[in-house]
């Protein structure tokens with residue numbers, strides 16, 4: 567009898583134990599995977615906002631070197647754009663994998679920098695919803711439209 571009891575335990579998992587383990591693992595996965603995706607989306611949004619801020623610093627440096635004038639045309643901020651002398655590395659949105667847009671606002675002698683997801687089908691996803699437009703305005707800061 568003692569031998570039989572010992573045998574039962576050295577055989578490995580019973581079917582019931584396996585089912586319980588699989589149920590626990592799948593429950594954990596169901597809880598963890600959405601929050602991991604959310605954390606990754608949040609990290610992409612933060613790095614996109616940082617990229618927009620870096621471009622605005624490039625624009626400000628450009629104006630310092632050009633009699634306080636901003637570039638007075640619209641363009642995509644690539645390594646061959648008017649900001650090329652201020653480019654230190656390739657700056658792309660981590661969601662759309664595309665370059666940012668610079669828009670000159672002639673009536674206020676100001677500008678806006680848009681995340682390329684604003685004109686792409688790929689969007690920033692947040693717990694608040696999907697961002698349709700993400701841009702920086704030197705007077706208002708970084709703006710999100712849902």
Ligand SMILES: [Zn+2]
Nearest residue numbers: 614659681683
């Ligand atoms: Zn972006």
